[in-house]
Amino acid sequence: MLRTIGVASVEELFCDIPEELRFKGRLDLPPGLSEPELLAHLRELAGKNRHLDQLVCFAGGGAYDHVIPSAVRTVISRSEFYTSYTPYQAEITQGVLQSIFEFQTLICQLTGLDVANASMYDGASACAEGLIMACAHTGKARVLVAQSIHPEYRLVAETYLRHQGIAVDIVPCAQGVVDLAALAERLGTDVAGLLVQHPNFFGHLEPVREAAQAVHAAGGLFVVAVDPISLGILEPPGAYGADIAAGEGQALGNPLSFGGPYLGFLSAKEELVRKMPGRIVGETVDAQGRRGYVLTLQAREQHIRRHRATSNICTNQALNALAASAYLALLGKEGFREAAYLSFQKAHYLEARLRELSGKPGGLSRRWDLPFFKEFVIQSAVPAGELQRRLIARGFLAGPSFSQVGLEPDNALLVCATEARSRAEIDGFVEAVKASLTE
Amino acid sequence: MSRLLFEQGAPGRRGFRFPICDVPEIALEDALPPESLRREAAPLPELSELEVIRHYVRLSRRNYAVDVGIYPLGSCTMKYNPKVDEEAADLTGFRRLHPYQPDETVQGALELMYHLERFLCEIAGLARASLSPAAGAHGELLGLMLIRAHHAARGEGDRSEILIPDSAHGTNPASAAMCGYRVVEIPSDSRGGMDLEEVKRRVGPKTAGLMLTNPNTLGLFDERIAEIAQVVHEAGGLLYYDGANANAILGISRPGDMGFDIVHFNLHKTFATPHGGGGPGAGPVAVSEELARFLPVPTVERLPDGTFYLERERPEAVGRIRSFYGNFGVLVRAYAYIRAHGPEGLRKVSEHAVLHANYLMRRLAPYFELPYQRRCMHEFVLSGKRQKERGVRTADIAKRLLDYGIHAPTVYFPLIVEEAIMIEPTETEPLEALEALAEAMIAIAREVETHPDTVKSAPHETPVGRLDETRAARHPVLRWTPKEQNAAAST
Numbered sequence: 044m045l046r047t048i049g050v051a052s053v054e055e056l057f058c059d060i061p062e063e064l065r066f067k068g069r070l071d072l073p074p075g076l077s078e079p080e081l082l083a084h085l086r087e088l089a090g091k092n093r094h095l096d097q098l099v100c101f102a103g104g105g106a107y108d109h110v111i112p113s114a115v116r117t118v119i120s121r122s123e124f125y126t127s128y129t130p131y132q133a134e135i136t137q138g139v140l141q142s143i144f145e146f147q148t149l150i151c152q153l154t155g156l157d158v159a160n161a162s163m164y165d166g167a168s169a170c171a172e173g174l175i176m177a178c179a180h181t182g183k184a185r186v187l188v189a190q191s192i193h194p195e196y197r198l199v200a201e202t203y204l205r206h207q208g209i210a211v212d213i214v215p216c217a218q219g220v221v222d223l224a225a226l227a228e229r230l231g232t233d234v235a236g237l238l239v240q241h242p243n244f245f246g247h248l249e250p251v252r253e254a255a256q257a258v259h260a261a262g263g264l265f266v267v268a269v270d271p272i273s274l275g276i277l278e279p280p281g282a283y284g285a286d287i288a289a290g291e292g293q294a295l296g297n298p299l300s301f302g303g304p305y306l307g308f309l310s311a312k313e314e315l316v317r318k319m320p321g322r323i324v325g326e327t328v329d330a331q332g333r334r335g336y337v338l339t340l341q342a343r344e345q346h347i348r349r350h351r352a353t354s355n356i357c358t359n360q361a362l363n364a365l366a367a368s369a370y371l372a373l374l375g376k377e378g379f380r381e382a383a384y385l386s387f388q389k390a391h392y393l394e395a396r397l398r399e400l401s402g403k404p405g406g407l408s409r410r411w412d413l414p415f416f417k418e419f420v421i422q423s424a425v426p427a428g429e430l431q432r433r434l435i436a437r438g439f440l441a442g443p444s445f446s447q448v449g450l451e452p453d454n455a456l457l458v459c460a461t462e463a464r465s466r467a468e469i470d471g472f473v474e475a476v477k478a479s480l481t482e
Numbered sequence: 483m484s485r486l487l488f489e490q491g492a493p494g495r496r497g498f499r500f501p502i503c504d505v506p507e508i509a510l511e512d513a514l515p516p517e518s519l520r521r522e523a524a525p526l527p528e529l530s531e532l533e534v535i536r537h538y539v540r541l542s543r544r545n546y547a548v549d550v551g552i553y554p555l556g557s558c559t560m561k562y563n564p565k566v567d568e569e570a571a572d573l574t575g576f577r578r579l580h581p582y583q584p585d586e587t588v589q590g591a592l593e594l595m596y597h598l599e600r601f602l603c604e605i606a607g608l609a610r611a612s613l614s615p616a617a618g619a620h621g622e623l624l625g626l627m628l629i630r631a632h633h634a635a636r637g638e639g640d641r642s643e644i645l646i647p648d649s650a651h652g653t654n655p656a657s658a659a660m661c662g663y664r665v666v667e668i669p670s671d672s673r674g675g676m677d678l679e680e681v682k683r684r685v686g687p688k689t690a691g692l693m694l695t696n697p698n699t700l701g702l703f704d705e706r707i708a709e710i711a712q713v714v715h716e717a718g719g720l721l722y723y724d725g726a727n728a729n730a731i732l733g734i735s736r737p738g739d740m741g742f743d744i745v746h747f748n749l750h751k752t753f754a755t756p757h758g759g760g761g762p763g764a765g766p767v768a769v770s771e772e773l774a775r776f777l778p779v780p781t782v783e784r785l786p787d788g789t790f791y792l793e794r795e796r797p798e799a800v801g802r803i804r805s806f807y808g809n810f811g812v813l814v815r816a817y818a819y820i821r822a823h824g825p826e827g828l829r830k831v832s833e834h835a836v837l838h839a840n841y842l843m844r845r846l847a848p849y850f851e852l853p854y855q856r857r858c859m860h861e862f863v864l865s866g867k868r869q870k871e872r873g874v875r876t877a878d879i880a881k882r883l884l885d886y887g888i889h890a891p892t893v894y895f896p897l898i899v900e901e902a903i904m905i906e907p908t909e910t911e912p913l914e915a916l917e918a919l920a921e922a923m924i925a926i927a928r929e930v931e932t933h934p935d936t937v938k939s940a941p942h943e944t945p946v947g948r949l950d951e952t953r954a955a956r957h958p959v960l961r962w963t964p965k966e967q968n969a970a971a972s973t
Contacts, residue, residue, distance in 0.1 A: 044841040044913070053833045056840055059703040059857055060735050070733045071604050075824025078566050085818060089575025091590030093583070102580045105805060112498040114531050122549035122756075123542035128558055129760040132890050134881065134944035137484065138545030139759040142538070145487050148961040152525050158960050161760065164616035167805040195805040202778070202801030206627055206661045248518050276510060278520050291805070300571075301591050302581030302806025303616070304762035316958065322760065327954035329947035339954040345619070345656035346895075350665045355656035358617035358750065358765075362758030372487050372534045373497035376526040381500050384510075391513055392505035414514050431584055443582035449794065466504040 095299065098440040099468050101393070103418040103459025104244070104448065105166060105193050106302060107294045109272060109382065110463045111370070115296040118369040125362055129322070133337045139361065140336035143324040146368045153274045153371075154288040155281025156310040161322040162364040163307030163356065166291025167199035170238055170268050172320045172354055173289040173309060174200055175207065177236030177264040179318045179353065184209045185233050187226065187258075191216040191243040192268060194448040200238065209235075219247050219411030219420075221254060230261040236287075240268040241277075244448075245411065245457070246390075246418035248277075255284030264315075271295055271308070271367075272461075273416050275383025287311045296370025297363050306363035317343060320354030383416075385462030389469060390417040393460040396473040397421060405480025410455055418459035420445075423480055427456035433479035439472050484540055488962045491529035498531065544945050545759075546889050552915040556861045556892035556904025557651065557699055559729045559751035564822065567754065567815040576814050581806040585791045591810065592790035595782045598817045603768050605828070606723075606745040607738025610774035612781065613766045614808040618726060621746030621765030622657035622693070624778065625722045627800040628744055628769060629691045630661065631776040632720060635798070641690040641718070647676045649700055649896040651726060654693045663690060670898055674854045675704040678713070685717035695724040696740065697731070697859035699896040699904070701839065711741025720744065720773075728752045729908070730836055730860035733829035743770045753816035764812040778803050834909035835860040838916055842907050845920040849927040853899050860908075866901035874930045874937050876901040881948060882929070882940035886922035 050056060057065070076084065100108035119125060123138060130136030130143075143161045150159035163169040174186045186204065188197055190213050201211050214226045214237070221239055230237075237258040241249040255265040264286040269277075272294045280288035293305035311319060317340065325339030345352040374382060394415075400407045406424035423430060427444030434441050445455040460469060510519055529537070546553070553560035571577070579588055599611045615621035626644065633641045644658040645666045655665045666684050671677040676694065685692075692714045697703045704710070711721050723742035729752045731737075737745045749755050750763030757763065769777065779799050780792040792807070823831065836859050843852065843862040851865040866876035880890035880903075892904040907916055929937050941947065 044837055048837075048840045048844050050840075053837055056833075056836045056857055057703075057734060059705055059859075060731075061705055061708065064708065064735050064740055066607075066734055066736050066739065070825035070828065072601055072825045072828070073821060075827045076821050078822070081566060081818060081822050082569065084821065085570045085573060085814075086575075088590040088594050089573040091593065092575045092579055093587040094575050094578040095580060096574055096578055098583075098587070100580060102582050104582055106581050108580070110500065112531075114497065114535055117535060118538040121538065121542040123545045123547045124538075125756045125758050126548040126550075126563055127545055127759040128553065128555055128560055128757045131555070131892075132546070132880070132884060133949050134941050134946055135544075135546040135884050135889065136759075137945055138541035138543070141484060141486070141541055141544075142759075144961070148486075148488065149526065151961045164620060165805050168616070168620075168803075193805070195802060198779075198802035199804060202627070202803055203623075205801070206630065208662055248514065252517070274520070274524060276520055277514075277518055279524070298577045298811075299580050300577050301579040301588065301810040302808070303804075304809040304811050305805075306762075316960070323960060325954040326959040327950045329949050331947055333946050335946040335949045337949045337951050337954050339951065339958060339960075342955075344652075346652035348656070349652050350655035350659040352652070352656040352659070355619045355623060355653050355660045356617070357619045357653050358748075358757075358763040359761040360616070360758075361760030361762075362756075363762060365759065368487075369534065369538060371526055372529055372537070373531060374526070375491070375496045375498075375528040376523050377494075377528070378496050378498050378500070379526055380523050385500055385503060387510065387513070388503055388505055388507050391508055414518075416514075428584070432586075435584065435587060440580060440583060440587075442580075442584075447582055447794075462500055465501075469505070 098435060098438055099472065100440050101458050101460060101472055102440045102442040104443040104457050105291055106299055107459065107461055108299060108463050109294050109461045111296050111298065112373045114373055115366050115369045119362055119366050124365060130338065133335065137335060140324050142365050142368060144326060144336050146364045147324060149368055149371045150308050150310050153271055153279065154310045155279030156288055157313035158316045159308060159310035160319050161324060162360040163309050163321060164360060165305050165307045166268065167196040169289035169307030169309045170196050171200040171203035173266040173287040174204060174236055174238055176287060176315060176318045177266055178209055180264060180315055181235040183233055183235035186235050187212050187214050187229055187237040189214050189216065189221040189239045191221055191245060192238060192240040193244045194450055196268065219245050219413050220249050223250060223253055226254065226257055230257055232262050234261055234263040236264040236266050238266045238268065242270060242273055242416040245420050246415040247413045251283045259284065272383050272386060275380045276387060286315065292367045295367035297366050304360055304363055306360035306367060318353055319343065321356045321359055382462050386417040389460040389462060389464050393469050394419055396469060397476065400477055407480055417461060418457055420455050420457055422455045425480055426453050430456055430479055433482055434475055437475040439475050484544060486962050487527045487537060490533055490537065491527050493528055495528040495530050497529055497534045551888060552911050552919055553889045554891045554905045554907050554919060556906040557726055559906060559908060561754055561908040562910035563754050563756040564819065567818045570818040571811045571814040589790055592782050594817050595813060596784060596790055598813055601820050602747055602766055605732060606768040607736030608745060608768040609771040610777060611766050611768040612777045613813055614778055614804045615765035615767055616804055616809050617761065617763045618746055618748040618765040619653040619657055621767045622653055623660055624767050624803050625744040625746055626657055626661035626663060628773050628776050629720050631800050632773055633690055638718065641688055643688045644690055645681065645684060645692040647694060648898050649698050650693065650695065651699060651724060654724060674700040674702040675706055676710055678706050678709060681710055682713055685714055685719060689717050689719040691720040691722055693722040693724060695727050697727045700854060700863050701858040701861035702854060702856060703859055707740045726751060727860060730832055732832040733825055734832050743773060749812055749816040754819045755812045755815040762809050762812055764809045776800050780807060831909050838907040838909060838911060842905060842916055842920060846923055849924050861904060861906035863899050864903040865899050866903055869930045870901050872930050872934055874934050876903055878937045878940060879926055882926050882937045883922055884941040885943040888919055888922055
């Protein structure tokens with residue numbers, strides 16, 4: 044090869060790099076490892092963690108331990124999918140393109156809205172981009188965000204929007220849900236949109252119809268963040284007036300993996316499609332009339348529009364979206380309803396069992412007595428971080444504590460039960476809580 | 483034609499069964515407001531597990547991938563993804579971790595993140611890094627936020643312009659705009675580098691920073707980077723390094739030493755984590771000591787006793803750009819890749835990447851226009867100008883390559899090269915694969931001379947022919963709808 048190129052050494056190929064910019068030493072990194080050595084090292088690191096086959100998971104807060112059918116892994120392990128790039132050459136990447144088209148359809152089937160994109164980084168950035176869409180559509184530069192959304196989503200939205208000169212006003216929450224009176228006070232014709240999470244960070248159902256009506260009356264868009272699993276039993280956002288539905292899709296067939304990779308989803312009413320960020324796949328035909336799929340409406344995107352693009356997003360979470368599609372296809376209409384229904388039942392059984400401990404030593408109670416889906420907030424005489432640790436000693440994970448997400452008070456703890464929890468596990472957890480409170 | 487999920491199965495079919503409910507059941511209406519409940523089940527498809535698996539295996543067979551063949555997409559670094567990295571990320575001790583586990587139960591995960599941050603800083607020649615960004619563009623956005631934080635802290639928050647060369651990736655100007663900056667485009671000079679005189683003319687008190695890829699998107703190393711850095715720094719601006727092309731410089735040159743203040747790496751390019759058909763990736767951002775205080779929450783820190791913890795309180799942080807801690811599973815793969823290679827191995831990666839690109843460039847130079855007659859780095863850009871004179875466009879050449887069973891290079895980018903064909907072979911391809919690509923490109927160049935129509939109407943051998951993109955954009959069909967709704971919509 045060197046002869047073909049016409050150089051004597053590989054070193055010569057780097058002749059364009061000025062001498063003073065060449066790195067002279069050796070990078071200060073550990074020496075290379077063979078495959079068995081590498082695996083042994085990584086197993087050792089992994090072994091320092093206590094994973095969820097060792098701790099029974101009653102934690103939530105935007106990342107959930109739902110059952111993942113084995114076949115999901117089979118699908119995403121096809122290396123024709125996972126070692127592929129963004130489908131820029133449609134004729135030889137119909138597999139990925141069709142799977143994205145199906146993902147878009149499935150998300151619309153869940154949300155009851157018209158269009159969805161190919162995925163966002165996570166639930167938080169999907170919400171932030173949803174608010175940016177609202178601003179782009181209305182031409183206004185002020186948004187309202189309910190205080191009861193996931194605190195990390197709020198921080199991400201604030202971080203994203205601040206740099207675009209968009210004002211973010213927080214609508215306080217009263218007794219565990221958005222305060223409609225406070226919302227009314229803050230609404231005005233300068234408001235581009237309102238973001239509410241439903242069920243919210245505390246697990247409660249929000250007054251979404253009232254919120255939708257209020258923001259629409261002021262001329263803004265209603266952006267809702269949803270737990271996709273909840274849509275197995277709850278009204279789809281399209282039915283209660285949402286213009287944009289965003290959310291975290293991890294619960295759909297993606298492992299917890301210490302917080303990522305997950306996938307954000309973003310869906311909207313049809314008239315908003317040209318303000319949407321990210322990739323969108325559309326159906327078309329070839330010269331012979333055969334159906335096929337292509338990346339479309341690319342005039343919104345950074346590689347065409349550059350500084351006038353709707354967003355800078357390029358790489359997304361396609362493989363996680365594929366897992367979500369496979370998950371939904373496997374569960375199907377009835378199975379998906381059951382995932383939500385069973386999560387609801389397990390969480391309500393958990394809540395009823397924990398209720399038995401109230402009025403007993405330890406001072407356990409629910410922080411707010413409101414309708415919830417699969418998670419809720421408890422408080423006790425023991426600081427939540429300490430309670431979390433005592434539960435771990437007994438083999439159970441609960442959380443997050445309010446202090447883990449920057450909220451108060453420090454004795455409040457989120458607990459969650461999905462369909463993956465058995466009655467025996469729930470009973471065991473309740474016993475562990477009881478013992479931990481009186482330790 | 484491949485049927486959609488929604489066109490298969492039958493009512494009542496399902497691919498998965500949950501255990502029966504083992505707790506006392508309550509009525510939904512007793513716990514939830516009736517108006518909050520779905521009246522009808524979501525209209526999802528109904529298939530057996532076998533049908534779902536066959537569906538996706540069928541789709542996978544209609545998809546090109548690195549594991550299928552050479553993938554010379556310029557600027558995308560489609561190298562082979564070692565399988566051991568997949569096994570690493572799949573270890574139960576990583577895969578089954580909840581993000582809100584207390585720090586003491588995730589010491590291995592935090593240790594891995596702590597060291598990965600330091601590895602990336604060493605490779606970049608910088609001080610600290612954030613592992614939060616989920617992709618390269620996400621890293622760019624963060625980098626620009628850091629630039630703003632830096633200026634604001636010095637009372638120069640009114641700096642409003644970002645300089646970007648005309649050869650830049652589209653994400654650069656898009657990220658700058660998304661961060662509220664005005665984009666000032668700098669033309670390239672005759673050697674393909676940034677026009678230094680133009681940089682000097684355009685920098686000033688409004689300059690917040692400059693974004694640059696080096697080697698740039700022409701695959702050329704900007705030799706005057708030190709001077710450019712000096713000019714920008716003297717004007718009070720910062721330098722941002724787009725690491726999309728870092729595969730050329732591992733252990734050979736470090737952005738921090740070139741004068742860059744901020745660097746993002748694409749772990750899904752340089753550090754071999756798979757692209758997943760468009761993602762997930764990860765775009766960690768490394769910064770100089772001076773900027774470290776602005777990095778977003780959280781960071782991983784170590785106590786004197788060796789315990790690792792997540793630092794969520796950083797008073798000067800730009801904020802938070804992602805929930806949790808980034809694409810952890812991707813970070814595990816990149817960590818494994820760096821540990822497997824070590825310092826010598828990483829240097830070899832870049833040497834081979836550059837060797838392969840130069841070899842292919844020489845092989846193809848007689849047949850295609852080569853706009854910049856220089857040594858290239860890890861990729862190079864040809865022009866299809868000569869072929870265009872015969873009525874064959876670069877798009878046609880790209881499509882014809884598909885008939886030869888090879889994925890096309892990046893085309894029409896960078897924008898400053900007419901009929902651009904951008905080839906990045908990567909270090910992992912064997913000589914035979916490079917040869918197959920060269921032979922196919924040469925054969926196509928000959929076809930352009932002998933029977934151009936074959937090229938112009940390509941592809942011929944793919945599952946579908948050239949697709950009507952105009953129709954897709956003019957009459958968007960963005961989801962499947964049942965037939966009766968289709969009929970209603972069209973009447």
